[in-house]
Amino acid sequence: MAFPQVEAFRGGEDLVRVVGHRGARGVLPENSMIGFDFTLSIGVPLLEFDVVLTADNVPVITHNHHLHAPTFRDADGQFLIGEEPKVSSLTFEQIQKFDIGRLDGQTAYGQRFPDQAQLDRVRVPKLVDLLDLINAPENGNAYLMLELKSDPDLAHDTTYRESFVGRVLRDVRGTGLSSRTILHSFDWNLLAECQRQAPDLPTSYLTQLPENADDPGEDSSKTICPDFRGRRDDIPHLVKDAGGAFWCPYFADVTAESVALAKDLGLCVVVWTVNEPEDISRMIDLRVDAIVTDYPGRVQRHLSDLGMDWQTA
Amino acid sequence: MAFPQVEAFRGGEDLVRVVGHRGARGVLPENSMIGFDFTLSIGVPLLEFDVVLTADNVPVITHNHHLHAPTFRDADGQFLIGEEPKVSSLTFEQIQKFDIGRLDGQTAYGQRFPDQAQLDRVRVPKLVDLLDLINAPENGNAYLMLELKSDPDLAHDTTYRESFVGRVLRDVRGTGLSSRTILHSFDWNLLAECQRQAPDLPTSYLTQLPENADDPGEDSSKTICPDFRGRRDDIPHLVKDAGGAFWCPYFADVTAESVALAKDLGLCVVVWTVNEPEDISRMIDLRVDAIVTDYPGRVQRHLSDLGMDWQTA
Numbered sequence: 001m002a003f004p005q006v007e008a009f010r011g012g013e014d015l016v017r018v019v020g021h022r023g024a025r026g027v028l029p030e031n032s033m034i035g036f037d038f039t040l041s042i043g044v045p046l047l048e049f050d051v052v053l054t055a056d057n058v059p060v061i062t063h064n065h066h067l068h069a070p071t072f073r074d075a076d077g078q079f080l081i082g083e084e085p086k087v088s089s090l091t092f093e094q095i096q097k098f099d100i101g102r103l104d105g106q107t108a109y110g111q112r113f114p115d116q117a118q119l120d121r122v123r124v125p126k127l128v129d130l131l132d133l134i135n136a137p138e139n140g141n142a143y144l145m146l147e148l149k150s151d152p153d154l155a156h157d158t159t160y161r162e163s164f165v166g167r168v169l170r171d172v173r174g175t176g177l178s179s180r181t182i183l184h185s186f187d188w189n190l191l192a193e194c195q196r197q198a199p200d201l202p203t204s205y206l207t208q209l210p211e212n213a214d215d216p217g218e219d220s221s222k223t224i225c226p227d228f229r230g231r232r233d234d235i236p237h238l239v240k241d242a243g244g245a246f247w248c249p250y251f252a253d254v255t256a257e258s259v260a261l262a263k264d265l266g267l268c269v270v271v272w273t274v275n276e277p278e279d280i281s282r283m284i285d286l287r288v289d290a291i292v293t294d295y296p297g298r299v300q301r302h303l304s305d306l307g308m309d310w311q312t313a
Numbered sequence: 314m315a316f317p318q319v320e321a322f323r324g325g326e327d328l329v330r331v332v333g334h335r336g337a338r339g340v341l342p343e344n345s346m347i348g349f350d351f352t353l354s355i356g357v358p359l360l361e362f363d364v365v366l367t368a369d370n371v372p373v374i375t376h377n378h379h380l381h382a383p384t385f386r387d388a389d390g391q392f393l394i395g396e397e398p399k400v401s402s403l404t405f406e407q408i409q410k411f412d413i414g415r416l417d418g419q420t421a422y423g424q425r426f427p428d429q430a431q432l433d434r435v436r437v438p439k440l441v442d443l444l445d446l447i448n449a450p451e452n453g454n455a456y457l458m459l460e461l462k463s464d465p466d467l468a469h470d471t472t473y474r475e476s477f478v479g480r481v482l483r484d485v486r487g488t489g490l491s492s493r494t495i496l497h498s499f500d501w502n503l504l505a506e507c508q509r510q511a512p513d514l515p516t517s518y519l520t521q522l523p524e525n526a527d528d529p530g531e532d533s534s535k536t537i538c539p540d541f542r543g544r545r546d547d548i549p550h551l552v553k554d555a556g557g558a559f560w561c562p563y564f565a566d567v568t569a570e571s572v573a574l575a576k577d578l579g580l581c582v583v584v585w586t587v588n589e590p591e592d593i594s595r596m597i598d599l600r601v602d603a604i605v606t607d608y609p610g611r612v613q614r615h616l617s618d619l620g621m622d623w624q625t626a
Contacts, residue, residue: 037354038354043430103617105617115428115608115611117356118355118610118616119356120356297429301429
């Protein structure tokens with residue numbers, strides 16, 4: 001069975017795909033509609049983003065299970081201080097009171113994105129807002145890498161898992177975008193549930209070796225990721241055996257051998273999150289299928305300079 | 314007489330304006346409609362751009378008098394090689410055959426903008442294309458810094474000068490944007506002609522000290538700029554005496570004293586082109602009125618981190 005949404009991410013000899021990470025986090029607020037719009041407007045039709053459920057069961061696009069203090073401001077325009085409330089404890093309407101248009105430059109996280117435009121009155125989007133955008137005629141070539149963010153507190157709750165996957169699929173199917181969506185997660189149990197409920201949607205397996213450090217300010221997903229200690233060279237096989245279509249390793253984890261093995265197994269190799277020029281060059285040299293980046297323009301520049309493409313004509 | 318378009322660029326104690334240079338050259342192709350759209354979309358409503366006349370007398374938005382080889386590709390997708398044709402030797406229709414969506418990474422100029430998105434089928438816009446965009450209801454707060462690029466070959470031709478200024482003014486007046494446009498140039502004779510034909514449009518005087526180097530790949534305008542050797546400290550007086558509303562010095566030329574003097578004279582101080590973090594910080598410390606930058610998001614980040622604004626509410 002050939003999945004069009006898998007082929008949309010597959011590279012070639014002179015083709016490495018570019019995937020906008022949370023839209024284009026280096027340029028615009030992450031997981032915002034304006035960020036998705038920008039990425040599509042520059043000819044990068046592959047979008048990665050994160051989905052979490054609100055208390056009233058609305059799939060929204062945001063990265064962390066808690067409102068992320070360095071990017072969430074309250075109604076008074078102040079970045080959150082103290083305990084970050086859980087997304088799942090708030091209704092969609094309550095979450096709309098927060099503004100995600102700026103970064104707190106006092107935090108290590110904020111300092112990572114010195115070029116990001118700063119806006120006001122930017123709100124957490126619903127998953128369906130993005131799905132509707134993708135359905136616009138001018139975005140007919142766009143494809144989605146939809147990350148389901150598994151709640152670590154509920155990682156072993158099968159009822160939650162079923163209902164989360166079901167709720168997300170309702171939106172994807174309701175907007176007719178099943179053939180343009182990949183389901184993507186660090187949580188292999190959740191991906192198994194995706195396959196059970198939606199055999200027609202390919203799955204994408206995020207991995208990160210325990211020895212490689214997380215970027216500052218990121219919500220680690222290592223607790224829900226399998227333990228790969230001692231199995232580094234087997235990961236592509238594990239993904240294949242689990243029924244995955246994509247292997248999505250942290251870029252620092254891959255080697256020429258592991259990329260070659262994954263490709264031999266028919267997997268798409270999609271690396272994240274590649275922002276530094278030397279890392280971009282290395283990933284292009286390795287001919288990964290696709291590069292997930294906060295700076296899609298920067299990766300385009302690298303490919304353009306090499307006479308390579310990121311899209312087929 | 315108070316000009317609204319002058320006040321739109323004036324800073325304050327906690328207010329330094331941000332002006333998108335050629336749109337946002339660090340992010341998107343320079344002097345392109347997609348670049349202007351982006352800059353407006355991030356809440357930066359002040360745009361700087363360059364106007365040149367075609368052979369059939371159409372004001373178009375492009376920086377150099379010759380098609381700029383590092384940014385112009387022919388119908389076969391190749392960057393120009395050999396002699397660059399003059400804009401004034403080509404009709405608007407001929408110029409539309411060139412694509413300005415990418416940078417040639419083999420050139421020093423191309424290497425200056427490593428994050429610029431690379432696009433295809435991007436065309437040189439007409440001045441009226443931008444004026445029409447500014448007239449859209451959502452851009453009601455936008456103001457234009459319209460640079461008239463004086464042809465060095467015709468610098469002393471008064472007939473050319475009259476007709477160039479007249480043709481540009483026809484577009485500005487025809488779209489009803491006189492009160493939202495500043496006329497901006499390195500050529501003080503041309504600015505005198507602007508004042509003669511359009512006393513209702515304020516003028517902006519670009520200056521660059523001969524001892525400060527041009528950025529790589531730029532078309533120097535020093536030949537049409539007055540010679541400021543030995544008159545460095547007098548420049549604000551010279552601008553004021555010439556009837557200028559803005560003094561637009563190269564950022565490396567200004568000092569605390571010259572900024573203070575210019576402000577005392579009632580001039581707006583608008584510095585260009587400020588891209589490096591330490592230079593942005595210095596210009597903010599000096600409380601220039603406005604910063605012209607290829608990276609508007611970067612300047613927003615600096616101001617946001619300092620609790621400062623770039624727009625009044």
